[in-house]
Amino acid sequence: MSNKPKIAVFGSGSWATAIVKMLCENMETVGWYIRSEQSLEYIQENKHNPNYLTSVEFHIDQLKLSNDINEMIDYADYLIFVIPSAFVHQELAKITTSFEGKILFSAIKGIIPESGLIVGEHFHDILKVPFENIGVITGPCHAEEVALERLSYLTIACRDENKAEIIGNSLASRYIKTKTSDDIIGTEYAAMLKNIYAIAAGIAHGLGYGDNFQSVLMSNSIREMKRFIKKVHKMKRNINNSAYLGDLLVTGYSTFSRNRMFGNMIGKGYTVKSAQFEMVMVAEGYYATKSAFELNQKNGAKTPIIDTVYRILYEGKNPKKQFKKLTDLLD
Numbered sequence: 368m369s370n371k372p373k374i375a376v377f378g379s380g381s382w383a384t385a386i387v388k389m390l391c392e393n394m395e396t397v398g399w400y401i402r403s404e405q406s407l408e409y410i411q412e413n414k415h416n417p418n419y420l421t422s423v424e425f426h427i428d429q430l431k432l433s434n435d436i437n438e439m440i441d442y443a444d445y446l447i448f449v450i451p452s453a454f455v456h457q458e459l460a461k462i463t464t465s466f467e468g469k470i471l472f473s474a475i476k477g478i479i480p481e482s483g484l485i486v487g488e489h490f491h492d493i494l495k496v497p498f499e500n501i502g503v504i505t506g507p508c509h510a511e512e513v514a515l516e517r518l519s520y521l522t523i524a525c526r527d528e529n530k531a532e533i534i535g536n537s538l539a540s541r542y543i544k545t546k547t548s549d550d551i552i553g554t555e556y557a558a559m560l561k562n563i564y565a566i567a568a569g570i571a572h573g574l575g576y577g578d579n580f581q582s583v584l585m586s587n588s589i590r591e592m593k594r595f596i597k598k599v600h601k602m603k604r605n606i607n608n609s610a611y612l613g614d615l616l617v618t619g620y621s622t623f624s625r626n627r628m629f630g631n632m633i634g635k636g637y638t639v640k641s642a643q644f645e646m647v648m649v650a651e652g653y654y655a656t657k658s659a660f661e662l663n664q665k666n667g668a669k670t671p672i673i674d675t676v677y678r679i680l681y682e683g684k685n686p687k688k689q690f691k692k693l694t695d696l697l698d
């Protein structure tokens with residue numbers, strides 16, 4: 368690998384588009400795998416993504432675009448995956464080339480339904496990538512605010528600090544600050560769990576609960592997150608750091624949050640199917656709720672918020688009644 372490693376982004380939603388923008392601030396060339404040929408041709412002609420963050424303009428000569436996933440894997444040293452977790456399995460199934468020597472980062476905040484694993488674990492257990500070659504890009508950061516160049520903070524987690532720094536330095540700019548962490552498992556679980564709590568916040572809002580209740584819900588959510596993560600990966604971590612608490616707060620409170628938006632519709636009486644139909648974007652917390660609930664059946668952490676969201680989304684229980692019961696379990 369040369370001094371200037373090649374980086375490629377896999378995915379073409381809002382977050383992938385934002386990450387490509389961040390990398391373009393620092394790199395001469397950024398690889399970008401885009402599944403849809405139509406979207407790729409549109410970007411080549413119009414210099415912006417047709418569907419997501421359409422205000423972000425790219426210099427086409429800075430982009431190495433391809434809709435061939437194998438070609439892009441062969442091109443890059445660092446591969447950043449930003450495909451929603453529900454579609455990762457089917458995208459990975461297209462791969463015929465080798466991951467040997469490649470460094471895989473995940474900016475995905477979810478669990479892969481087919482394996483029930485967070486993405487880093489999936490890379491390790493299923494794709495057999497060593498943990499030193501796996502990293503996570505996380506933190507409280509909405510793609511829409513990156514597009515607006517509003518100051519945002521990212522945490523880059525990798526067991527090999529040098530690799531975390533390479534990605535951190537490639538993303539940092541006037542409006543992006545990065546820090547590194549070695550908690551690849553805990554940060555990923557936090558990123559997945561906060562989406563479920565954001566759905567809970569949305570449901571509460573949709574049901575008419577106010578700011579006073581929301582703060583109690585968030586306070587209970589961070590404690591629940593801590594209990595959950597401690598069961599899956601015990602290590603010394605400060606749950607109040609931005610990658611854990613910060614991400615919970617931005618997703619629970621921001622009007623940009625897809626998960627909160629989805630929850631809000633459920634609270635207002637939409638069915639799961641109709642809420643999903645209304646959403647142009649993916650609410651990862653929907654899939655995470657099922658996986659986290661099932662995982663916790665084995666681990667046995669006390670998770671009244673996840674359990675409540677699960678009963679509403681997957682057992683068709685009444686949100687109003689379920690939240691009434693939940694209110695008696697919070698403090």
Ligand SMILES: NC(=O)C1=CN([C@@H]2O[C@H](COP(=O)(O)OP(=O)(O)OC[C@H]3O[C@@H](n4cnc5c(N)ncnc54)[C@H](O)[C@@H]3O)[C@@H](O)[C@H]2O)C=CC1
Nearest residue numbers: 379380381382383449451454475476508509510648649651
């Ligand atoms: N949007 C944001 O601000 C942030 C998102 N993330 C995470 O990034 C990941 C990607 O989310 P977004 O970019 O927000 O998604 P999005 O909702 O903006 O875009 C959805 C993406 O999924 C793709 N897609 C749809 N059907 C597909 C299929 N069958 N196979 C493969 N791809 C398919 C679409 O082409 C599109 O690229 C998620 O895990 C999310 O949690 C993380 C941080 C911030």
Ligand SMILES: O=C(CO)COP(=O)(O)O
Nearest residue numbers: 506507508509624625626
């Ligand atoms: O992860 C995010 C912010 O840090 C994005 O959350 P949403 O998917 O709910 O928009």
